[in-house]
Amino acid sequence: MGKSATKDSDVARSTITAPKLAAKWRKLAEARCAAANERLTPARLAAYAELLASKRPVSAYELIALMEDRQQRKIAPLTVYRHLDFLTRVGLVHRLESTHSYLPCDHPEHAHESQYLLCSSCGHADEVESKPLESILNKIADQRGFQPENTVVEIKGLCASCATSDSD
Amino acid sequence: MGKSATKDSDVARSTITAPKLAAKWRKLAEARCAAANERLTPARLAAYAELLASKRPVSAYELIALMEDRQQRKIAPLTVYRHLDFLTRVGLVHRLESTHSYLPCDHPEHAHESQYLLCSSCGHADEVESKPLESILNKIADQRGFQPENTVVEIKGLCASCATSDSD
DNA sequence: TGGCGAACGTTATAACATATCATTTGAACC
């Protein structure tokens, strides 16, 4: 099968659909991939666009469902895990360890650790960039001769609006 | 079967075996349970003893295997998850989010957040207690009106001894 | 244009976690 000029796989590739992706994000993705010497394929871009289109962090299997819905075909878990792995590797996406979910980085201009406030009520994830926090984490590691590669900071609780509406 | 004075279940309960548990840890467990108004059952204590006997963090399924080996009977995942849930709840055990594993708290004298240095080479988990870190985390939450309930800090990398032996 | 490594697809399975419902336990009270 698929020996004609237009192969099956070409069709599959050419028909990858994705949410509309603002030029800003596409350019960012291209820049990051160029910097990391990685390929930005349509499938990878589609996964990224899907995460950007979501209001909240999504699990890998939610992402599979979203992409299957949009593209009207089966997508294997491993495929999506590879996209997520790639997007995480180049710094476009962060993984939330405590909820097993993924979301686009809010401050992707530069590489940085993942630090979040996670609301257990509404599910909102608020990315934090705190120099003092980073420096204290580095200091803790340093004092113990520990070489940090990657640090997870996830503060779970109630966000301002949920806390207000709960406690009235 | 089992209608005699000594029921099967009695036998099962009475035959729960566990690693030797230093009096220090047993008393701590009793104190914590009393404080939390929770029951310290033989099965819960056995799970705790097994974690204490392990040199490294263990996954839930590793713990199942350890307990099955020691007790020579099948143990359902849910059973062990309930023990882990209990031990975590009363503060005797911490869960490592980034490795899906569990380990006894090193500083169980008082309740506190879980903060670890995790070596990706040897698997060692080094518990940290840093007041400055806690105060920064609280400040970050505070500035945003966020009410923290539980915070995860996991610094992944190479511990001092692995870093040394790797980089020679 | 042919060779090569990265990316992708497919199938299967491993690893982690919870739902449901029946049964047992143990402490409190009479």
Added chain:
DNA sequence: GGTTCAAATGATATGTTATAACGTTCGCCA
């Protein structure tokens, strides 16, 4: 001692998250 009731446990099934193994396709570049 017996009754009662919530907590703990057991058994079975299932849901969720993640990876292994292996072959094919893609896209670059010599």
